[in-house]
Amino acid sequence: MIIRDIEKALQQSNCNHWRYNSLTLNKQALVHACRHINKENEECQVLQLGGGDSALFWKSLGELKLLRVQATIVEHHPIRAKEIKESLGDVPHVALVTSSLKQLSEEEWNKVYDNPAKSRSLWPAIGQRVPENQFDHFSIQNAFYADLDQLSLSGHSVDVMVVDGPHGNGRSLAYPLFVDTLKPDALVLVDDFDHYPFLAHLGKIYHYEELFREIVGNRRWVLVRLQGSNQPQHFPTSCSSMQAFVKRYKIS
Numbered sequence: 001m002i003i004r005d006i007e008k009a010l011q012q013s014n015c016n017h018w019r020y021n022s023l024t025l026n027k028q029a030l031v032h033a034c035r036h037i038n039k040e041n042e043e044c045q046v047l048q049l050g051g052g053d054s055a056l057f058w059k060s061l062g063e064l065k066l067l068r069v070q071a072t073i074v075e076h077h078p079i080r081a082k083e084i085k086e087s088l089g090d091v092p093h094v095a096l097v098t099s100s101l102k103q104l105s106e107e108e109w110n111k112v113y114d115n116p117a118k119s120r121s122l123w124p125a126i127g128q129r130v131p132e133n134q135f136d137h138f139s140i141q142n143a144f145y146a147d148l149d150q151l152s153l154s155g156h157s158v159d160v161m162v163v164d165g166p167h168g169n170g171r172s173l174a175y176p177l178f179v180d181t182l183k184p185d186a187l188v189l190v191d192d193f194d195h196y197p198f199l200a201h202l203g204k205i206y207h208y209e210e211l212f213r214e215i216v217g218n219r220r221w222v223l224v225r226l227q228g229s230n231q232p233q234h235f236p237t238s239c240s241s242m243q244a245f246v247k248r249y250k251i252s
Contacts, residue, residue: 001034005066012060013053025054025164025191029221032212033160033189034067036225043068047158047181049145049174050165050191051075051084055094062093069093072153074145076101076166077135101135101166102127102146104173109142116176116205116231123148123177140168148177158182163198164191172201179205184228187211193222206230 010027037044044067046058051073058071071094075081081098088094104112108126112119130143143166158181163171171190182188188208190198194215199222202208206226213222 001037001039001067003031003035005064006031006034008064009057009060009066012064013056025050025052025162026214026219026221027054027057028214028219029189029191029223030054030057032223033162033187034061036187036211036223037067037160039067039159041068043070044160045153045158046071046160046162047151047153047178048073048162048164049171050162051077051080051096052164053084053087054162054164055084055088055096059088059091059094062091071095072097072151074099074151074165076145078132097147097150099145099147099150100132101130101140101143101170103130103140103170104142104144106142109173112173112176113201113204116179116229119176120148120180136167138167140166141170142173143168143170144173144177153181155180156183158186160187160189162189162191164189169196169198172196172198175202175205179229179231182226184226186226187223188226189221189223191221194220199224203230 046069048071055073058069061067062069073084073094074097075084076099078098081096085096088096104127112122115122129146134140161174161178161182163174165171193199207228207230208224208226211223211225
């Protein structure tokens with residue numbers, strides 16, 4: 001996308017009362033992400049973990065027809081989710097999902113990272129629900145969105161993932177849990193990337209290229225492009241599976 005179009009969306013977002021504070025995703029981060037979106041007439045699927053007024057930006061991009069965007073925003077706090085919903089109104093290209101949180105033990109965390117391809121099937125049976133009065137604890141450990149079954153995202157469909165929530169180190173769980181949802185070359189924008197070893201955790205699942213990072217005051221974010229999974233590939237053994245594998249990867 002070109003800067004002129006991105007600025008139009010930002011201006012409209014401001015008119016829709018995009019509030020800016022220390023917890024808000026930095027606008028420059030969104031600018032850099034959009035500049036690396038190589039879409040013209042194709043739909044761009046966005047998954048944003050952590051709700052906020054930046055949802056208004058995706059709304060504006062679609063309303064102004066600057067990008068065929070389909071955004072899914074996940075927020076765990078019911079009050080913030082209500083505020084975001086009221087700000088968005090009824091727009092077909094932005095879906096808000098409200099999810100509670102669950103907290104994993106160290107053993108469960110390792111199980112998810114050791115089995116990224118099976119992590120979604122493991123997810124319903126592990127972890128403990130986080131009480132709502134702990135939703136805003138900044139140092140909460142190993143917590144992530146509990147209700148992933150609400151997300152209607154098809155396999156390898158997400159072009160851009162914004163990792164801006166929840167609080168604590170648990171947002172790293174997005175990497176194994178969405179390994180079958182992200183495109184192999186998806187953009188990943190990580191806010192507050194140096195608060196925890198978010199990039200080290202990313203590197204356990206994917207190869208990636210760092211495109212840009214900013215560390216200025218409380219603005220600390222990084223933008224990367226995935227370069228495929230670094231997990232071992234399981235090759236098919238049956239004839240029918242082999243035919244499907246050959247067709248998918250265009251092996252001649």
